[in-house]
Amino acid sequence: MTGVAAEEPKLPPAWTVSTPPRWLPRSLLYTALAIAGLIAAFWILGKLAGLLTVLLVSIFLAFAIEPAVNWLARHGIKRGLGTGIVFLVLLAVVAAFVITLGALLVNQVSTLVNNAPQYVESLVHWINDTFGTDMSGKDLTKYATDWSSTIEGYLVGLAGNVWGIGATAIGAIFQLLGVLLFTFYFAADGPRFRTWVCSFLPPARQKHVLRAWDIAVEKTGGYIYSRGLLALFSAIAHYIALRIFDVPSAFALALWVGVVSQFIPTVGTYLAGALPVLVALVNDPISALWVLLFILAYQQFENYVLQPRVTAHTLAMHPAVAFGAVIAGAALLGPTGALLAIPVTATVQGFSAAYVRRYDVEPDHDEPRK
Incomplete structure (x- = not known):
């Protein structure tokens, strides 16, 4: 009687060591070098x-x-x-x-x-009248x-x-x-x-670089020109106002307001206006109030009437875009970035206007006319 041979038990597959692909060491080396x-x-x-x-x-x-x-x-x-x-x-x-x-x-x-001495006496009288104290000039001294x-x-x-x-x-x-x-x-x-x-650069790209260079020169020069013109208008207007309000050193203060308000971004207006108000306050508080009101009124006139007309042909930049550019520039490079933000943004805007095609927006006919 022929017996059926028993099946041999199956052994687990032996561990095989695979070699890494040839590109892996080179890739690791390039990654480390990078x-x-x-x-x-x-x-x-x-x-x-x-x-x-x-x-x-x-x-x-x-x-x-x-x-x-x-x-x-x-x-x-x-x-x-x-x-x-x-x-x-x-x-x-x-x-x-x-x-x-x-x-x-x-x-x-x-x-x-x-x-x-007069300021000390005036301050003492004001403190006593306001807070009901009995302070003397010796106490303040x-x-x-x-x-x-x-x-x-x-x-x-x-x-x-x-x-x-x-x-x-x-x-x-x-x-x-x-x-x-x-x-x-x-x-x-x-x-x-x-x-x-x-x-x-290859010849095909040279004309684009030269074009961008010319735009940068034009926009930067236009920015300086417009700022200088606005500074001149501001200095003249503030000089007349300070002479009317009988504030001393009217010419120097007007020059300060014109230059600082135009060439220091964002905070220049407040720095420029603070000094004339302080000088007027030292001499006459009522004059300081009138100077403050004039500075606020002129700032509104400059923002909404004068500045758009002066910068229309030089920068042609929306005020919100300019404000955002100053904030971004200050975040990146501090005061230097804030100073350079507007002309750089104007250059980018001018370059994109020269090479990016724009289309007119057709009005929606379904929208009722006002």
């Missing part, structure tokens, strides 16, 4: 942040003065000499502005010191002495850090000199610099 490159790039950018900021501000200033340099070049003046002339004019304007404000500061401090000792302690601590403050001031001076030097080179050698940049 991560190392990004880390090195961010480290380099962090170290060169100051230099990049100087270059960015220099390019902005070079774009701002290039229309004037081009105008002088068209009239037979070499670009280097023309750039030097523009620099001298701007430095003279800045020096006159600083000297005028310095004279204003000296006059107001002298007035405050000379009238200090005692409080002022206590406060002065506290302030003296802060000043002593500040004097201990004079080396750090001096180093910061020297660094700021070197940055300013760097900005002026780069601005001069960018403006004087503008055409050659533009040609050098475009030489790295």
Whole structure:
């Protein structure tokens, strides 16, 4: 009798070691190199942040003065000499502005010191009448002495850090000199610099870069021109008002309001208006109230009547877009970004208007007419 052979038990499959694909080590190496490159790039950018900021501000200033340099070049003046002339004019304007404000500061401090006893007596009478106290000028002098000792302690601590403050001031001076030097080179050698940049690009892209460059120069120059014109109108209007309200140093205060309100984004209006109100308050509180009302009224007139007419042909930017651009620029680069935000946004807007096709919006016929 033939028996049926028993089936042999099945063994579990042996563990097999598979070799990795050939592309995996190379991919891991490339990934590691990319991560190392990004880390090195961010480290380099962090170290060169100051230099990049100087270059960015220099390019902005070079774009701002290039229309004037081009105008002088068209009239037979070499670009280097023309750039030097523009620099001298701007430095003279800045020096006159600083000297005028310095004279204003000296006059107001002298007035405050000379009238200090009267201010103390007036303040004492106001405190007694308002709060029902019986304070005398001696009490206020005692409080002022206590406060002065506290302030003296802060000043002593500040004097201990004079080396750090001096180093910061020297660094700021070197940055300013760097900005002026780069601005001069960018403006004087503008055409050659533009040609050098475009030489790295194929001919098909060179015309787009040149187009963007021209738009940037046009919008930046238009921004400076419109701000300067608005500053002139503001200074004239505030000078007339301050003379009417008999506020001292009317010319210096009007110059301060015109320049600061136009060239410091967002907060410039408040900084500009605070100083005339304070000066008027030191001399006459009623005049300070009238000055404040005039500043508020003129700001509305400028925002809704004057500024749209002046900037219509230079920037053509909606106020909401400009405000958002200033906030974004301040978030990215601080005060420098806030200053450069509007001309950069105007450049992008002008470039997109030149290359992006736009269509008219047809009215909805189903919508009832008003």
